[in-house]
Amino acid sequence: xxxxxxxxxxxxxxxxxxxxxxxxxxxxxxxxxxxxxxxxxxxxxxxxxxxxxxxxxxxxxxxxxxxxxxxxxxxxxxxxxxxxxxxxxxxxxxxxxxxxxxxxxxxxxxxxxxxxxxxxxxxxxxxxxxxxxxxxxxxxxxxxxxxxxxxxxxxxxxxxxxxxxxxxxxxxxxxxxxxxxxxxxxxxxxxxxxxxxxxxxxxxxxxxxxxxxxxxxxxxxxxxxxxxxxxxxxxxxxxxxxxxxxxxxxxxxxxxxxxxxxxxxxxxxxxxxxxxxxxxxxxxxxxxxxxxxxxxxxxxxxxxxxxxxxxxxxxxxxxxxxxxxxxxxxxxxxxxxxxxxxxxxxxxxxxxxxxxxxxxxxxxxxxxxxxxxxxxxxxxxxxxxxxxxxxxxxxxxxxxxxxxxxxxxxxxxxxxxxxxxxxxxxxxxxxxxxxxxxxxxxxxxxxx
Numbered sequence: 001x002x003x004x005x006x007x008x009x010x011x012x013x014x015x016x017x018x019x020x021x022x023x024x025x026x027x028x029x030x031x032x033x034x035x036x037x038x039x040x041x042x043x044x045x046x047x048x049x050x051x052x053x054x055x056x057x058x059x060x061x062x063x064x065x066x067x068x069x070x071x072x073x074x075x076x077x078x079x080x081x082x083x084x085x086x087x088x089x090x091x092x093x094x095x096x097x098x099x100x101x102x103x104x105x106x107x108x109x110x111x112x113x114x115x116x117x118x119x120x121x122x123x124x125x126x127x128x129x130x131x132x133x134x135x136x137x138x139x140x141x142x143x144x145x146x147x148x149x150x151x152x153x154x155x156x157x158x159x160x161x162x163x164x165x166x167x168x169x170x171x172x173x174x175x176x177x178x179x180x181x182x183x184x185x186x187x188x189x190x191x192x193x194x195x196x197x198x199x200x201x202x203x204x205x206x207x208x209x210x211x212x213x214x215x216x217x218x219x220x221x222x223x224x225x226x227x228x229x230x231x232x233x234x235x236x237x238x239x240x241x242x243x244x245x246x247x248x249x250x251x252x253x254x255x256x257x258x259x260x261x262x263x264x265x266x267x268x269x270x271x272x273x274x275x276x277x278x279x280x281x282x283x284x285x286x287x288x289x290x291x292x293x294x295x296x297x298x299x300x301x302x303x304x305x306x307x308x309x310x311x312x313x314x315x316x317x318x319x320x321x322x323x324x325x326x327x328x329x330x331x332x333x334x335x336x337x338x339x340x341x342x343x344x345x346x347x348x349x350x351x352x353x354x355x356x357x358x359x360x361x362x363x364x365x366x367x368x369x370x371x372x373x374x375x376x377x378x379x380x381x382x383x384x385x386x387x388x389x390x391x392x393x394x395x396x397x398x399x400x401x402x403x404x405x406x407x408x409x410x411x412x413x414x415x416x417x418x419x420x421x422x423x424x425x426x427x428x429x430x431x432x433x434x435x436x437x438x439x440x441x442x443x444x445x446x447x448x
Contacts (some may be wrong), residue, residue, distance in 0.1 A: 011054050012056045013056070014036060014038075015042070015071060017041055017064055046059070046071065046074045049078070057071065057075070057084045058084075061086050061089070069086075070252075072099065076103055083105035083160075106124070115271065144309075144316075144317045145318060147314055161299050165277075165301050165304070165306070170281045170310075171356035171357055177308055178192075178194070179194075179278060192235050193234065209251075209252070210228060210251075212226075232273075238278040241284075242280040243280075253300060256297075305446050311408070312352045322360060327355075329361075380423070410445045413445070424439070
């Protein structure tokens with residue numbers, strides 16, 4: 001039976017076959033000024049979702065007549081705009097990861113901590129008011145299919161709290177993508193803390209991440225917050241996460257699972273609400289196979305993968321980005337904005353930019369200093385490849401061989417999936433594979 005509150009018109013659906021827990025959740029939400037409906041199974045929940053309008057659904061993971069994942073799929077199949085948070089048994093991290101991959105907004109572990117419940121609900125219900133600025137002054141430019149796919153996924157990720165793993169070559173905009181996810185989310189008004197994991201000395205890593213109390217070690221003259229405390233209620237971006245030593249990976253895994261942090265020298269743990277976005281130019285799956293990265297941490301970080309395209313994959317977008325970067329550099333230097341000569345435009349489009357946008361920025365900064373007149377020429381860009389670069393380009397980027405084969409295989413699978421509107425059974429037939437073989441390849445290549 002629904003209980004209504006006059007304070008707020010936003011309605012939440014609570015789904016749990018344990019009526020005592022459902023009532024506890026209901027009372028907590030009513031005190032927050034929300035309208036609440038309760039359902040005690042999957043079938044009843046789907047019926048209520050079809051009949052009413054909800055801003056949030058809280059559902060248990062396992063119930064006698066089905067799983068919370070079925071409710072997530074029902075919402076997706078019906079095209080309902082309802083964020084879902086699942087409640088999992090304590091220690092059932094596999095269930096939580098499965099729910100996040102299926103499209104859940106967030107998860108809570110039993111026994112449910114009411115302070116975490118309130119924080120989750122506030123974050124979920126703030127999504128409608130989140131500033132989704134993907135078109136105005138966006139830091140990721142371009143109209144090519146590859147960058148548009150990335151931007152579409154970023155818009156979806158901004159509506160979730162799931163951990164995101166950003167892949168891509170150096171200079172392809174991984175941190176910019178992470179900042180855009182944060183700025184377009186309900187956490188936009190809270191801190192975004194970026195950390196280069198490869199730049200922190202190993203002996204200082206624990207203190208930097210978790211903070212310390214005064215006297216915890218020699219030189220600890222005062223209490224200090226770590227990265228997690230600094231990012232509380234916001235987003236922590238772990239760049240080059242593959243560079244974390246194994247000992248630190250164990251500690252990071254526990255913090256992500258328990259959502260608590262203990263400072264060095266402290267006796268109590270602090271509960272924190274931090275979204276994790278990680279990135280690396282390396283292949284984390286290969287690092288796992290080589291024993292350099294923990295598999296359990298890999299699955300916790302790689303809930304949803306966002307691949308940032310290389311500049312050479314973006315076609316004529318290189319000219320759009322070049323003009324934008326040049327305008328910014330000219331403004332910073334107090335110079336009038338020069339144009340590109342026709343030979344300069346040709347040179348920009350023909351060059352592969354192995355360093356991606358970062359290299360493009362350096363090239364244009366140098367060209368702006370060298371340019372004599374109102375136009376930047378090909379000579380100013382200095383993009384003539386060396387003999388070594390020409391030899392390498394003639395090989396078509398086929399080395400190392402395994403990376404090349406993976407790229408070809410991934411492209412073929414993606415094309416088949418697009419032709420079949422992502423029907424994996426039909427895609428497998430087109431590719432001449434069994435469904436099981438395709439599923440294995442999707443997992444190995446990190447295709448979501």
